[in-house]
Amino acid sequence: MTSQPGKAKLSPWPKIYRELKRVRTQLQSPWSTLSSALISARQNVEYRRGLGKRIEAARETYAASAISRIADTFMLIRIIGNDLEPRHRKGQSYDNVLFILENEPAFEGCEKFWIVNRIVDTDEEARIIGLLESRLQNFHTIPFELDAYRKISWDVDRLAAGDLRFSEKGRASGAQSGRYETYIRRSKNLYVMNNNGARNAALAIARDRAKWLMPWDGNCYLTGSAFQRIRSAIEKNPHLPYAVVPMARIVDNALLLDQDFQPPAEEEPQIIFRADTTQLFDENYGYGRRPKIEMLWRLGVPGSWDRYRDDAWDFPRPARAADAGLFQKAGWVARLDSGRSHLEIGKAGFVARLVSRDRAIVDMVDQCDARAIAARLDASRLTFYDEDALAHAVKDAPILRHLEAAAGQALTRGPFSVLDKTGLAPSGDSQDYFHPAPYWWPDPDRPGGLPYVQRDGERVPGTALYEAGSETYDRTRLQRVFDDTTVLALAATVLGGHHYAAHAAGLIRAWFVDPRTRMNPHLRYAQVRSGHDNNEGSGYGIIELKDFYFFLDAVRLIERTGVLGDEDRRAFRAWLGSYCEWLDIAPTAATAFYSSSNQGTFYDLQRASIATFLGDSAMLAKIGLYARERLAAQVAADGSLPRELSRTRPRHYAMFTLQGWTSLARILSSVGDNLWQHQTAEGLGLVQALRWLVAHENKPHTMSAETVDPDRLGPLLLDLANHDPVGMPPADLGRSTKPIFHPDEAIAPFWLWRRR
Known part of the structure; x- marks a missing residue:
């Protein structure tokens, strides 16, 4: 076959080159990925070339199908999810549902339905269900089940060790970013927010009840004219099995009461499915990581989402579906107020919205984790020692002899206080805990030996437990408090004897409770390296309180005997609370927290x-x-x-x-x-x-x-x-x-x- 005169075949390369530039910008790809980008560009051009033929084929197929003889009916199913603070205002979901019920008109040929989707706050769930029932609404509830949630782990096993929080590479690459935090909670997010799970449930509910299925977000609102524009577009092109409905962000719901109100609708659209379609939302995509956009990609719907940045741990973008491109743009829909208007306006609002959304995901998942733990947490129960083992300890005579001997020695020591040391912390406050870094020595090559230098494995005199010179510091006495209190508490429990418990209570009061003798609740001067960090500890000294794990069980046992009164108990817990506050804000504590050792x-x-x-x-x-x-x-x-x-x-x-x-x-x-x-x-x-x-x-x-x-x-x-x-x-x-x-x-x- 020869080309006709004036009909010379044009090269596809200019189009491919333009598409290549678009793909490169979208993926922020280095030129080293030229080959794969070129393939993608050519595929896009070929896809667009064949789209017209596929649309015509869809028209013919539709005309011959049984569904073409069914009237255009709609089922609008709105999915009501959790209020995710700070992305949303608390109670905003309820308020938006109420606004819809009171103001949205009925639409001819459109059934309305609701899904109450895994709302974690049981009071808020009950309030929303009560509202729906009071207005005689049809709805389906997908419950949040704590036992099911408890079985879901974090997604740390999906990341390479070098990308994690405590690796040097992970910290350098922003492992603390919102994207990282939401990723490691991905599976938990999938369960709690359940975006695509609920959308698929909506499709299943609607598929046999209407010709056009609308599995939409719970904050979507249609004016009468907006719905009519959707209906008109679909009636005009029913052979297209999908319709995308752009959204307009609303910061004042009252504006929608004006039937002539029509804001610019440029946001990520909602999707309408014809009942004979088979596409389902991918339930591996969670809230905040493109759950609906994944479907838009598959359907070939272009938009700003094509230029989004992919993280290393994101799923590869999906291939286009067999019926990609067979969609039309239809009308518009309002996205009701989130209660956070500053997040809805302009570019600054867009950026702040992403940040607040990530924070909201983390906060919600962490609240669920806290609930799951709280359901099994009894603060009075032993956590290191075993209650049954202690109850049956009387059967082990050799161990009991050891216990009696150790408790007898403990009775001869203490009480101890930070005031007892012969040295003084650099602060000059005698109630500040003080202990030098054990492996840091004066530098023999510098005047005064400052700053000190490290000799790993070689201890500075007086820094080893119980050795001569250790009385200068607090470390030995602190260990006596931990060990002697624990031995005495075990003796009081297993052997019986008020004198054991009374002496242990004295140890606790002197070190942690009595305002005249107690240690200040911080470790600013633990493992001080002279000449470094203003003569404050580097953070490694925090390990010197490591034995809380068994000592706090001892305190529990002593409290059971009644020798520590309510005031002592409150004061001890206040000390622990103050110490934790210091751990949360002290730069030295962050050093210990991020240590990979x-x-x-x-x-x-x-x-x-x-x-x-x-x-x-x-x-x-x-x-x-x-x-x-x-x-x-x-x-x-x-x-x-x-x-x-x-x-x-x-x-x-x-x-x-x-x-x-x-x-x-x-x-x-x-x-x-x-x-x-x-x-x-x-x-x-x-x-x-x-x-x-x-x-x-x-x-x-x-x-x-x-x-x-x-x-x-x-x-x-x-x-x-x-x-x-x-x-x-x-x-x-x-x-x-x-x-x-x-x-x-x-x-x-x-x-x-x-x-x-």
Whole structure:
């Protein structure tokens, strides 16, 4: 075949080049991706070329179909979701439903229906349902079920370890951004907000009841003229199976009472489906990450969403559907007031809207997590020690003898106070806790030795527990408070005896309660490195309060005896609350929090222990998330702990860190959060780290041949036996029954009575 004169075939390359530029801008692609972008550009040109033919084919197919002989009826199903503060005003969903019921006219041939979609606030759900019932509305409820929600985990296992919060790369790339925070809550978001799940439910409800299905957001409002424009467009082109209805943002609902009011409608549209279509919304896309836009992409609906930036963890954009392009633009719909008018206007409002939306998602999910934890949290219940083990401890005579001897020694010591030290914190306040950094020494090459320099593994005199010179500082006395109080509380519980409880109560009062002797509730001067940070601690000193995890159980046991009165109890909790406030704002605390070594683990352990004692379910939920992110940052592909193995005492620090992890797992398990079986994206977790330690503990080429207490492995072996019996080592490794270890080994006194 030859071309006719004057009909020379034009090259497609100019169009392809223009499309290539558009795709490159959209994806912000470097030129190294030229090949894939070129393919995309050519596909777009070919798609547009064939669209006219497909529209004509759709016209013919429709004319021959049974649905063409059905009258144009509509079913408008509005989905009422949660008020997501600060994106929305509390109660705005109810107010918008009320406005619709009182002002939106009836539409001929259109049935109205509602879906009450997983509203978390039971009072608000009841209020909305009551309103619908009072106005004789038809509706369907998709309930929020706390037990179902509790089973949903965070999405940290979908990210590479280097992208997570506690990795250097993750912090540098903005792992704390709203996008990151919403991503790691993606699965929880999918359940709570349930955008596309509810839209698909609406399609299923409407498919056999109308020809045109409108699964729309609960804040959509149609004036009489707006609906008529939609109907007219569809009646004109019924062969197009989809219609997109642009939205107009409204900041004053009263404007819609003027029937001639017609604002510019330029926002992301709502979609109308013909009943014989089969497209469903992809339920993997959650609120805030393009749940409806994914459908617009599939249908080939162009818009500003084509230029949105994709994050590394976003799903690849979907391919076009077989019936892509078979849509028309029809009328307009109002998006009712969100109660946050400043978020609805202009470019500044658009940017602020994205930020507030991400915050709203995080806040809502975190509220649900707090509820799930709160349902299982009893602040008076022991979290490290096991109630049943203590109740049956009288059957273990050898351990009881150890307990009686240790308690007898504790009765001869204390009470202790921060006032007892012979040194003084740099602040000059004798009630400030003070302890120098143990591995930082004067610089011999500088006048006065300042600033100090590090010698990892070499302790400064007086910084080791109980040694001569330690009376200058507070560390030894603090440890006595923790250990002696715990031993006495266990003795009072197991052996009986008011004198044990009374002495323990005195220890608690002197260090934490009595305003004349108590420690100020901060650790500004813990592990001070002279000449650094204005002679304040670097944050690593926060680990010196790590033993709250068993000490707070001791306080619970003492409180049960009645020797601590209501005023003492309130004052102790006030101290803990003030200390947590300091942890929340102190830059030094942030250093410990973001540490990818044992410092971070023991920070989480400390916060979790205090949270269970104070009944802070929100903090406990966050610690459960942080622990999973932290595991991914700490555990290597082979199950080892690289940060600890790089120390001068790798054997000690590997065991020390895993003791912290197993204690944290116990605290979390007390509220139903199972950290034991969590695994990272690489299939690693606490159990795998224990396996690695046990397999390499006696291999000097892996860990140095340093001398450690041979019994230290016993508690970790028992944990491995309890949570992974298949991975247990040969029996000749033994299991320790030693009741008391040195505090530096992070094993609680009488650990044999701990929770499994």
